[in-house]
Amino acid sequence: MNRKKGGGLGETIKTVAYAFLIAILIRTFAYEPFRIPSGSMIPTLLVGDYLFVSKYAYGYSRHSFPFGLIPFEGRVFGSAPQRGDVVVFKEPSDTSVDFIKRVVGLPGDRIQVLNGILHVNGEPVRRERMEDYVRRDPSGSVLRQTRYLETLPEGLSHPILEIHGDDYFLDNTRVFLVPEGHYFMMGDNRDSSQDSRTSVGFVPAENLVGRAEFLFFSHDGSAALWEPWKWPHAIRWDRFFQAIH
Secondary structure, eight states: OHHHHHHHHHHHHHHHHHHHHHHHHHHHHTEEEEEOOSSTTTTTSOTTEEEEEESSTTOBOGGGSGGGOSOOSSOBSOOOOOTTOEEEEEETTEEEEEEEEEEEEOTTOEEEEETTEEEETTEEOEEEEOOOEEEEOTTSOEEEEOEEEEEOTTSOEEEEEOTTTTOSTTSSOOOEEOOTTEEEEEOSBTTSOOSTTTTTOOEEGGGEEEEEEEEEEEBOSOSOTTOGGGHHHHBOGGGTTOBOO
């Protein structure tokens, strides 16, 4: 009887250990969940969105492993991001911090913003006015913000916000020459994004964690864990399982 109980406990421990190992392997080599903490990617991604990041999209570096437990230089089984990809990466000056932005500059590109319009290799990207983006701030006030459809040179289109017009402090920049092995990142909320135009700078390929693929959950933060009666209204049901472009 005691042996049977001991065996049962041993099997439970092994099952938990296997489940933990499988979860670590999936997180390291396949998909990692990520929560959107700020509004720098509005309107594409909202605060409180939860998404999966494909770890295999760009291969693996030391940043692919939890806590950087397997240190090595460069990337293995890597492929290059495409312009327009939404990417999670380690902040170059502090790799304990994860950022999520859109790739707008590839190695060798010249990137500049003039009067709010992104220029790639001296050419302005196409930008078309859309209907205003309407949302509520934390106090409940309705905000109407200027939205455009931006089309990158390869043809990928995505919405951006210019909430302070085209003469804000990030709307006119110097020319950035993207070094080999690095990428230039920008948030879709152009006037409210800390990205390669500011202290983030160029992002080394080694710092890429993965490509944002699809949302699996979203809530607006209006309900706490101990307020289950508010959950149905706080959850953004329409954002479940949306692909990220």
